[in-house]
Amino acid sequence: MLALAPSWNSELFATRLRPGVSRGLIQFGTPIEVSDADLARRINGGDRWAEEAFYRRHVPAVLGLAQRLLANLADAEDVAQDTFVTAFQIWDQLRDYERARSWLMQITVRKVHRRFRRRQLLRLLGLDRPIEDAPLDALAREDTSAETRSELAVLTGVLSAMPAKLRIAWMLRYVEGLPLDEVAGQCQCSRATVKRRIALARRRVSRYVNIEEAVDE
Amino acid sequence: MSKLRVPVHEQLEARIDENAIQRVWLGVERHRAGRVFNRRAGATAALAFAALGVVVVVAVVVGLGFNGRNHGRTPAPQSLGPLALRTGAPLSALGGQAPESSDLSDGSQIALEAGSVLEVLENNSRTFVSVLRRGQASFEVQPGGPRRWTIEAGVASVEVVGTGFSVVRRGDDVEVSVRHGVVLVRSELIRDRVQRLTAGQSLLIPAPRPASAPEAGSAAAPAAAAPERAFEGQAPAPLPLQTLLEQADDQRRRGDVRGAEAALRRALAEHGSEPEAALTAFTLGKLLVDAGGRPAEGALAFERCLALSPPSALAEDALFRLADAEAKAGNLARAAETARTYGERYPNGRHTRQLQLQLWRGAP
Numbered sequence: 054m055l056a057l058a059p060s061w062n063s064e065l066f067a068t069r070l071r072p073g074v075s076r077g078l079i080q081f082g083t084p085i086e087v088s089d090a091d092l093a094r095r096i097n098g099g100d101r102w103a104e105e106a107f108y109r110r111h112v113p114a115v116l117g118l119a120q121r122l123l124a125n126l127a128d129a130e131d132v133a134q135d136t137f138v139t140a141f142q143i144w145d146q147l148r149d150y151e152r153a154r155s156w157l158m159q160i161t162v163r164k165v166h167r168r169f170r171r172r173q174l175l176r177l178l179g180l181d182r183p184i185e186d187a188p189l190d191a192l193a194r195e196d197t198s199a200e201t202r203s204e205l206a207v208l209t210g211v212l213s214a215m216p217a218k219l220r221i222a223w224m225l226r227y228v229e230g231l232p233l234d235e236v237a238g239q240c241q242c243s244r245a246t247v248k249r250r251i252a253l254a255r256r257r258v259s260r261y262v263n264i265e266e267a268v269d270e
Numbered sequence: 271m272s273k274l275r276v277p278v279h280e281q282l283e284a285r286i287d288e289n290a291i292q293r294v295w296l297g298v299e300r301h302r303a304g305r306v307f308n309r310r311a312g313a314t315a316a317l318a319f320a321a322l323g324v325v326v327v328v329a330v331v332v333g334l335g336f337n338g339r340n341h342g343r344t345p346a347p348q349s350l351g352p353l354a355l356r357t358g359a360p361l362s363a364l365g366g367q368a369p370e371s372s373d374l375s376d377g378s379q380i381a382l383e384a385g386s387v388l389e390v391l392e393n394n395s396r397t398f399v400s401v402l403r404r405g406q407a408s409f410e411v412q413p414g415g416p417r418r419w420t421i422e423a424g425v426a427s428v429e430v431v432g433t434g435f436s437v438v439r440r441g442d443d444v445e446v447s448v449r450h451g452v453v454l455v456r457s458e459l460i461r462d463r464v465q466r467l468t469a470g471q472s473l474l475i476p477a478p479r480p481a482s483a484p485e486a487g488s489a490a491a492p493a494a495a496a497p498e499r500a501f502e503g504q505a506p507a508p509l510p511l512q513t514l515l516e517q518a519d520d521q522r523r524r525g526d527v528r529g530a531e532a533a534l535r536r537a538l539a540e541h542g543s544e545p546e547a548a549l550t551a552f553t554l555g556k557l558l559v560d561a562g563g564r565p566a567e568g569a570l571a572f573e574r575c576l577a578l579s580p581p582s583a584l585a586e587d588a589l590f591r592l593a594d595a596e597a598k599a600g601n602l603a604r605a606a607e608t609a610r611t612y613g614e615r616y617p618n619g620r621h622t623r624q625l626q627l628q629l630w631r632g633a634p
Contacts, residue, residue: 108295108298112294116286116290117279120286121284126285126290130290134297137298138297138302141302187285189282192283192284192285193281193282194281205274227276227277228282230278264273264276265274266276
């Protein structure tokens with residue numbers, strides 16, 4: 054016998070709206086928890102449902118990270134697509150199933166790097182038309198003060214003029230709030246290198262924007 | 271000057287909606303099915319190489335051909351005058367034997383499947399009218415653009431402002447599917463002659479068939495009854511259902527999703543009243559969702575299967591797959607409705623638990 058709610062009442066399929074999302078999302082009274090590790094294991098066994106479930110669970114984080122790093126919505130979607138295509142292609146290389154999310158984010162950062170390199174090449178050829186339709190100030194929450202918004206706008210300007218390596222390292226540290234070791238892991242470089250990159254970037258940022266210092270350095 | 275709080279992302283909100291999530295997933299699925307649209311990557315690379323070529327030629331001909339330190343960017347997207355290809359070439363007709371994807375000067379994109387033909391009828395700063403002569407075209411129209419887009423496709427025309435959608439012509443039948451945004455479909459063959467389609471919805475407009483099928487043996491009737499068909503060419507002679515199903519199986523095994531789809535659609539068109547029609551519609555639905563990455567169209571096929579009074583085991587599967595396809599197409603409210611129907615009809619059904627999980631995963 055299946056472990057199932059006794060009847061398929063309307064509560065079971067109640068829809069609710071999340072702020073900023075126009076479509077009703079379906080939620081069960083008691084969601085069934087499947088861990089990332091379980092999903093990862095099932096994906097390795099060729100379970101398509103698990104792939105979709107994993108995608109559903111993590112695509113907001115991937116898209117969000119790509120939007121903040123790239124400041125462009127279409128580029129962020131491209132990166133998210135490439136990230137999941139690559140992840141599913143090389144799934145057998147994932148050794149620690151518990152760290153599937155962090156591994157996915159590492160792939161995302163790699164794809165963002167690649168996107169920046171492409172932009173650089175196009176700029177070199179005079180073909181770049183940078184459209185920053187998702188600068189940090191445009192991504193600010195509704196209750197953000199005008200002052201903070203203007204700081205975010207300045208920050209976007211400073212970051213967009215910075216080499217990608219510095220920009221990404223600094224953003225992972227200060228925008229995403231990752232610890233140094235994790236930033237190093239995502240950037241696939243040593244802790245010392247990532248500290249140097251962040252310090253260089255911070256010097257530039259602090260000329261224009263007043264930002265809190267991170268505590269654990 | 272106030273201090274920005276760290277981590278900054280706590281003051282931010284990513285711009286993510288269900289449409290974006292669906293779009294990315296469809297891209298992943300297409301990629302894995304081997305039908306890579308490649309979005310802008312291919313076009314960008316091609317442009318980059320083309321530009322590199324131009325730079326080299328100019329440098330050779332003019333010597334140091336750059337006029338001082340040229341920091342000039344490519345011209346801003348063209349907003350006045352007719353729509354052109356992004357390369358600047360005029361836009362008159364698109365399509366050919368191979369799939370084709372074209373970037374336009376206003377940032378819009380048109381992708382044509384192999385064998386499709388799209389002709390431009392009117393093209394100026396305010397209007398872009400084209401006709402899909404045959405095949406399948408997928409459009410990404412830049413929102414907020416200055417032009418009103420109209421796609422004519424036989425019995426229907428589609429009006430757009432800024433959206434992503436596909437138009438398919440199969441003979442005289444027309445099918446419109448919307449990925450995101452809104453389109454208006456106008457046709458004499460639909461109720462009130464106009465219908466509004468939103469993300470995840472699709473509409474199939476079958477062309478009018480001759481009122482009564484000619485009796486067996488009367489060979490002269492068809493040409494007189496359907497002059498339009500004569501224009502398109504001779505309609506193929508009907509094939510036995512079994513042959514079409516085997517053909518579809520064979521094509522599916524070879525990875526030819528389009529070919530398998532065509533064979534199954536033909537089987538339904540020619541043998542829609544036979545007992546195997548429900549299974550055929552079910553197979554088509556599975557193909558469209560699993561291999562084709564087109565859940566909205568798959569849902570239509572499952573609905574058709576259910577309308578054909580399938581045997582009970584197949585009906586249960588079809589209802590489950592319908593809910594699944596509706597959820598994948600982003601139509602979560604309908605998926606919930608279908609799932610509730612499933613629960614009522616099959617309280618101890620084989621897919622109950624999976625359906626429960628399936629719907630659960632739609633939650634944030």
